[in-house]
Amino acid sequence: MFDKYMVLTRGFQNVRDNGQIVGFRMLVRITYYRGVYLPIVGGFDVKVDGESFPPDRMTFTVGGRAFTMEEMGKAEKVRWPFGEPAILTISKPGGLSPGIHEVEVTETLNPSYVPKGVFVGHTKRRITLVA
Amino acid sequence: MTRKEFLLTVSGAAATAALSMRGARGETANPKFRRGVTLYSYQEEYYTRAMTLEDCVAEVACMGAEGVELVAEEMVPDYPNPPDRWVEHWHGLMEKYHTKPACMDTFVDVFWGGRRNMSTQEAVDTLVAQMKLANRLGFKVMRPTTGPVEDTAPAMIEKALPYAEKYDVRICPEVHAPISLTGKFIENYLEIIERTKTKHLGFNPDMGIFVKRLPRVFLDHFVRQGAQPEVVRYIATAFQDNATLDQRLAAVRKMGGNAVDQQLAFAAQGYGPVTNQPKDLLPILPYSYNIHGKFYEMTDDLEEYSIPYAEIFPVLVEGGYSGCVNSEYEGQRNTQDIIATDSCEQVRRHHVMMKRLMGEA
Numbered sequence: 001m002f003d004k005y006m007v008l009t010r011g012f013q014n015v016r017d018n019g020q021i022v023g024f025r026m027l028v029r030i031t032y033y034r035g036v037y038l039p040i041v042g043g044f045d046v047k048v049d050g051e052s053f054p055p056d057r058m059t060f061t062v063g064g065r066a067f068t069m070e071e072m073g074k075a076e077k078v079r080w081p082f083g084e085p086a087i088l089t090i091s092k093p094g095g096l097s098p099g100i101h102e103v104e105v106t107e108t109l110n111p112s113y114v115p116k117g118v119f120v121g122h123t124k125r126r127i128t129l130v131a
Numbered sequence: 132m133t134r135k136e137f138l139l140t141v142s143g144a145a146a147t148a149a150l151s152m153r154g155a156r157g158e159t160a161n162p163k164f165r166r167g168v169t170l171y172s173y174q175e176e177y178y179t180r181a182m183t184l185e186d187c188v189a190e191v192a193c194m195g196a197e198g199v200e201l202v203a204e205e206m207v208p209d210y211p212n213p214p215d216r217w218v219e220h221w222h223g224l225m226e227k228y229h230t231k232p233a234c235m236d237t238f239v240d241v242f243w244g245g246r247r248n249m250s251t252q253e254a255v256d257t258l259v260a261q262m263k264l265a266n267r268l269g270f271k272v273m274r275p276t277t278g279p280v281e282d283t284a285p286a287m288i289e290k291a292l293p294y295a296e297k298y299d300v301r302i303c304p305e306v307h308a309p310i311s312l313t314g315k316f317i318e319n320y321l322e323i324i325e326r327t328k329t330k331h332l333g334f335n336p337d338m339g340i341f342v343k344r345l346p347r348v349f350l351d352h353f354v355r356q357g358a359q360p361e362v363v364r365y366i367a368t369a370f371q372d373n374a375t376l377d378q379r380l381a382a383v384r385k386m387g388g389n390a391v392d393q394q395l396a397f398a399a400q401g402y403g404p405v406t407n408q409p410k411d412l413l414p415i416l417p418y419s420y421n422i423h424g425k426f427y428e429m430t431d432d433l434e435e436y437s438i439p440y441a442e443i444f445p446v447l448v449e450g451g452y453s454g455c456v457n458s459e460y461e462g463q464r465n466t467q468d469i470i471a472t473d474s475c476e477q478v479r480r481h482h483v484m485m486k487r488l489m490g491e492a
Contacts, residue, residue: 001464002178033174034204040244073246082205083178110244113276115397 002031003121007105008085012127014095021095023057024048024129027085031121032109035082038067038075042108042116046090048101053090061087100128162448162489167191167198167233167455168478169423170206175463175472177206188224190475194482198233198455199225200421203264211264218267225269233455234303234335234421235270237261239287241278251286258291258302266298272420272454273300274335280307283319288332295331301420303335309400310340312411324418334415337423337459341409342402342437345370346427348465349402353395355468362392366399373405402437409439409446416450427462429480433487444488458482 011027028044030036041060046053055069062080066089080086088105102124109119168191176182182190184206191199207213225232239257241249249257258275265273277284288302295302310316317334324332350363362383369379379396388396412419428436447456458481463472486492 001467002175004468005179029178033171034202034238035210036204037240037243039246040240042244073244076243079210081208081210082174083180110242111238112240112242112244112278113238113280116245117394118398 001033001119001121002029003123005029006031006107006121006123007103007125007127009127011085011087012103012129013131014129015089020093022093023089023091024096025087025089026103026105026127028088028105028107029083029085030080030109031107032111032119033082035079035084036109036111038062038072038078038080040110041072041080042110043069043072044088044108045104045106046088047104048090048096050102053092057091059089061089096129098130100126103127162444163451163453164422164447164489165198165455166194166196166482166485166489167200167457168194168196168482169200169202169234169236169457169459171200171202171236172458172460172478173474174202174205175467176474184221185224188228188230190478192228192230194479196482197229197231198457199230200234200236200455200457200459201232201268201270202236203261204238207264211260213264213267221268232268232270233457234272234274235261235265235268236274236276238276239278241284251290254284254287255290255294258287259294259298262291262294262298262300262302265300271299271301272303272333272335274303274305274421276305280305281310281316283316285319285323288320289323289327292327292329292331295329301331301333303333303420305423306334306336306340306415307423308337308339308342308402309404311404312340312407312415317415321415321418333418333420335421335423336412336415336419337425338438338440338443339402339423339425339461340404340407341439341443343371343405343439344437345399345402346437346462346465348428348436348462349398352465352468353391353398357389357391358395359386359389359392362386362388362395366395370399370403371405373403376400409443412443412446413450416447416452419452420454422447422452422454422456423459424456424481424485425459425461426477426481427460427465429477429484433480433484435481435484440484440488444485456485458485 008027014021015023015025043055059066104124107121170187173187204210239254345367383392383396426435458478460474460477
């Protein structure tokens with residue numbers, strides 16, 4: 001559910017560190033009807049223009065705090081509020097070129113009352129990166 | 132036989148029950164229960180920030196409804212410990228719009244996303260934090276989802292009961308599809324209620340347990356996702372024949388079902404089962420303190436496509452139900468890929484239907 005709202009157009013940009021482009025980031029929202037503690041987030045599968053990025057190249061930032069996917073699994077006090085965009089940052093030296101990109105994201109949520117696989121959001125859309 | 136002796140016989144008890152049922156039937160036009168809305172219904176507009184909490188409460192009041200049900204993790208900032216100023220805002224809204232807190236819905240994620248299992252004590256502590264929040268917000272009823280839908284959580288619930296008394300909250304596990312009204316789930320909680328004599332444990336029936344045919348918005352959504360039309364037709368029929376999950380999965384495999392077809396076979400578990408009858412609610416209505424008026428699609432004829440509300444409401448009257456029936460719109464997840472959701476319109480249709488069935492002008 002909420003698949004079409006998951007990835008925002010705004011906020012899609014390259015990430016710089018010491019003047020070097022080290023990756024890119026996008027804003028994502030939860031594909032579920034409530035906010036959750038971070039361990040309930042199973043993770044993200046991200047493909048841009050057909051290139052897949054493994055979880056160990058992603059960080060998730062919510063409320064100004066950044067977490068690796070592994071750290072998210074242990075952040076039992078931290079919440080991802082309902083409808084609030086979080087920043088998904090993906091490491092890719094050189095980043096993405098300015099222009100239109102095909103962004104495909106699958107987001108998995110694992111609430112305890114249903115079997116795994118019930119709340120999986122998926123979207124594939126074209127978004128323009130400017131810088 | 133004296134009157135007292137007569138009443139002690141089985142036929143006497145039946146005659147007394149029949150008398151009170153007649154009395155109750157006479158009240159059809161004047162039921163004791165009230166209309167409400169779970170703000171779950173407005174989830175999409177809240178998520179996209181098209182509606183604020185105040186907009187949601189104002190819309191409930193605009194329909195002449197009284198009960199406001201809240202999914203705490205949807206709308207409470209800094210859950211489960213919102214700042215005092217937000218709690219004041221909440222109470223201010225209830226006062227301004229003449230609405231009442233009906234039920235607060237919570238979740239205990241006992242498997243922590245499949246990463247580790249919560250201990251019973253940890254689960255109880257989670258419930259206690261939720262009850263404190265319910266108390267702060269003026270909710271006397273709380274619906275915790277304590278793990279897999281069909282499992283009771285007797286150890287957790289019993290340990291939480293003293294706190295339910297302390298915070299004056301009735302804990303009402305949800306009777307949600309595919310729970311059978313004549314099965315273990317009900318039996319297990321009734322056993323606790325009867326043994327402990329607690330006034331703080333009950334039920335929150337969800338009307339999705341009475342689905343008589345699968346919602347067409349649900350089936351059509353699966354077709355758009357890639358389910359094969361013949362499999363969809365089979366699942367619709369199998370649901371009405373009360374086929375088990377194993378039978379459905381086996382049949383779908385035999386038909387050469389794809390991954391989406393398999394998902395459909397599982398997802399059909401979220402409705403019914405068709406064997407549930409409205410009258411089966413009667414034994415639990417004395418302990419039911421909130422009801423989810425679940426719906427998936429209100430048609431232009433102002434009827435719910437799948438749920439026979441006209442058969443359900445007389446049973447609520449007969450059973451003397453006196454809580455709220457809160458509209459719970461869940462069709463948006465099945466249609467948001469092709470149409471712009473208008474939750475308010477759907478909830479309004481549900482309320483026109485409820486008013487009709489309640490004999491309200």
